[in-house]
């Protein structure tokens with residue numbers, strides 16, 4: 122249809138079906154894709170502003186293992202989008218926007234495949250999330266391999282595979298192949314090298330100091346001190362693995378890698394504030410300290426107040442000199 126014949130829609134208004142609850146309060150160290158860690162848990166509660174009986178909308182969802190989550194990048198922070206972007210794994214080189222998963226798009230809609238942990242009433246609990254806490258959710262759809270997984274279209278390909286294996290290509294054996302018992306993506310799926318190779322090259326070794334390891338052991342879902350109580354992770358072992366998963370992928374921005382190589386890197390994992398140091402030369406990062414996020418936040422606020430008080434007394438001193 123010619124463009125001028127299209128019945129145009131000027132704008133589209135959506136109402137979120139709910140909001141994501143995750144531990145990612147900041148973009149810093151939020152996974153770039155759900156595949157970074159299966160431990161990045163969270164949940165979505167369906168809003169009563171959408172359905173008066175929201176729990177009905179989630180009925181039968183627990184019969185599926187995975188769901189597609191469609192969401193709004195509501196914290197993008199800038200209105201304009203660029204036609205070419207520099208994905209982190211390309212180290213500065215730019216490619217066309219629609220060849221990337223950049224959050225900065227004309228319609229800032231994200232797509233994440235997440236694993237269902239459980240469905241409880243009006244809430245679906247998920248793992249493998251790359252969403253900020255409070256992300257508006259536009260839709261949830263079941264992942265159905267026979268719809269969502271590309272099918273081999275050419276029958277000849279299947280028969281060739283069978284005869285290559287020197288097995289007799291009976292109807293049964295072709296059917297087995299047809300039913301996607303094969304492991305890995307179908308041969309018709311192709312990705313550029315900067316996707317397939319780039320990811321493998323850049324993973325880092327993650328080490329922990331003895332202090333950091335014993336600090337992690339104090340965190341658990343039922344810790345007596347609420348500051349040490351994990352909200353999404355289920356044990357100190359999971360806490361350590363989640364930190365490892367997130368750091369292994371090098372969550373630093375390109376800018377940070379170029380300008381702040383010798384600086385300590387801070388991030389939050391569940392209720393833990395993690396201090397890390399990256400060694401660029403040997404592609405290693407070391408976790409130096411793990412403390413409760415609430416404690417660290419209180420320290421920052423106290424420091425800020427102290428700085429404010431210092432500045433105030435400096436101003437008062439100056440004023441008294443003038444008067």
Ligand SMILES: C[S@@+](CC[C@H](N)C(=O)[O-])C[C@H]1O[C@@H](n2cnc3c(N)ncnc32)[C@H](O)[C@@H]1O
Pocket residue numbers: 148149151152153154155193194195196197222223224230231232233234251252253255256257
């Ligand atoms: C590269 S995007 C990929 C998201 C999704 N899997 C996709 O492909 O559309 C993931 C990044 O988006 C950012 N992000 C997540 N939730 C966001 C939100 N609500 N608003 C803005 N940015 C968000 C985080 O920095 C995260 O690392």
